[in-house]
Amino acid sequence: MKVAIIGSGIVGRVLAQAFVSEGHQVALGTRDTSKEEVVKFKTENPAISIGDFATTAAYGDIIVLAVGGAVALSAIELAGTQNFGNKVVIDATNPISSEPPVNGVLKFFTDYNSSLMEQIQLKLSEAKLVKAFNSVGNALMYKPNFNGIKPTMFICGNDESAKKAVTTILDTFGWETEDMGKAEAARAIEPLCILWCIPGFINNQWMHAFKLLKK
Numbered sequence: 001m002k003v004a005i006i007g008s009g010i011v012g013r014v015l016a017q018a019f020v021s022e023g024h025q026v027a028l029g030t031r032d033t034s035k036e037e038v039v040k041f042k043t044e045n046p047a048i049s050i051g052d053f054a055t056t057a058a059y060g061d062i063i064v065l066a067v068g069g070a071v072a073l074s075a076i077e078l079a080g081t082q083n084f085g086n087k088v089v090i091d092a093t094n095p096i097s098s099e100p101p102v103n104g105v106l107k108f109f110t111d112y113n114s115s116l117m118e119q120i121q122l123k124l125s126e127a128k129l130v131k132a133f134n135s136v137g138n139a140l141m142y143k144p145n146f147n148g149i150k151p152t153m154f155i156c157g158n159d160e161s162a163k164k165a166v167t168t169i170l171d172t173f174g175w176e177t178e179d180m181g182k183a184e185a186a187r188a189i190e191p192l193c194i195l196w197c198i199p200g201f202i203n204n205q206w207m208h209a210f211k212l213l214k215k
């Protein structure tokens with residue numbers, strides 16, 4: 001598959017390498033291809049093409065959105081809404097507010113009855129959005145090692161075939177996947193990021209993931 005990663009932050013870079021490890025062709029998008037960390041990344045990962053958001057989005061059969069939540073809609077504008085078409089779009093973003101956390105609890109700019117994913121889906125009405133990767137730190141996104149126990153990635157989205165495709169990707173990345181339903185479920189999945197970050201902020205513990213236990 002040709003995978004387009006929109007975002008040159010740590011999540012974009014980690015997922016780009018993960019897709020390459022799984023044999024996919026990968027392009028990574030940034031507004032500034034001369035940025036120090038991007039130049040270093042390109043040197044270390046010569047197989048990954050680097051380009052602007054629009055060139056990158058046009059390249060992908062599947063697109064991963066890995067930009068700051070507050071700038072997600074403007075990044076999509078820069079990438080060109082037409083370049084998303086009816087593609088599968090993995091949405092890894094979180095609607096984190098610029099205000100500081102309170103006792104380790106992040107603030108969101110969305111409320112309990114809305115989500116960033118729904119805003120993005122409205123903007124990209126043809127695209128098949130799937131929320132994924134937002135509820136775990138980048139260090140554990142690919143092949144998380146919990147002594148043989150697979151952690152759970154919670155996903156949601158309106159298109160069943162897109163969620164199947166993302167579940168296949170998650171299988172290869174070492175995750176068990178729980179499909180929580182339609183895009184509205186992002187109202188519950190996005191705040192898992194708040195919960196996930198608390199041990200990090202208060203105890204500097206960042207190496208954990210969620211697991212859904214079922215009978």
Ligand SMILES: NC(=O)c1ccc[n+]([C@@H]2O[C@H](COP(=O)([O-])OP(=O)(O)OC[C@H]3O[C@@H](n4cnc5c(N)ncnc54)[C@H](OP(=O)(O)O)[C@@H]3O)[C@@H](O)[C@H]2O)c1
Nearest residue numbers: 007008009010011030031066067068069071093094137138
């Ligand atoms: N960090 C984690 O471990 C983690 C885990 C799960 C989910 N997430 C979520 O994943 C997303 C990416 O996180 P991150 O830590 O990798 O990086 P980030 O710093 O949140 O985002 C970096 C990306 O945002 C782009 N960007 C910044 N300002 C912009 C603007 N005004 N317009 C358009 N694009 C802009 C940057 O563009 P340039 O390339 O041009 O600099 C860069 O590509 C976030 O939504 C975050 O909440 C993060």
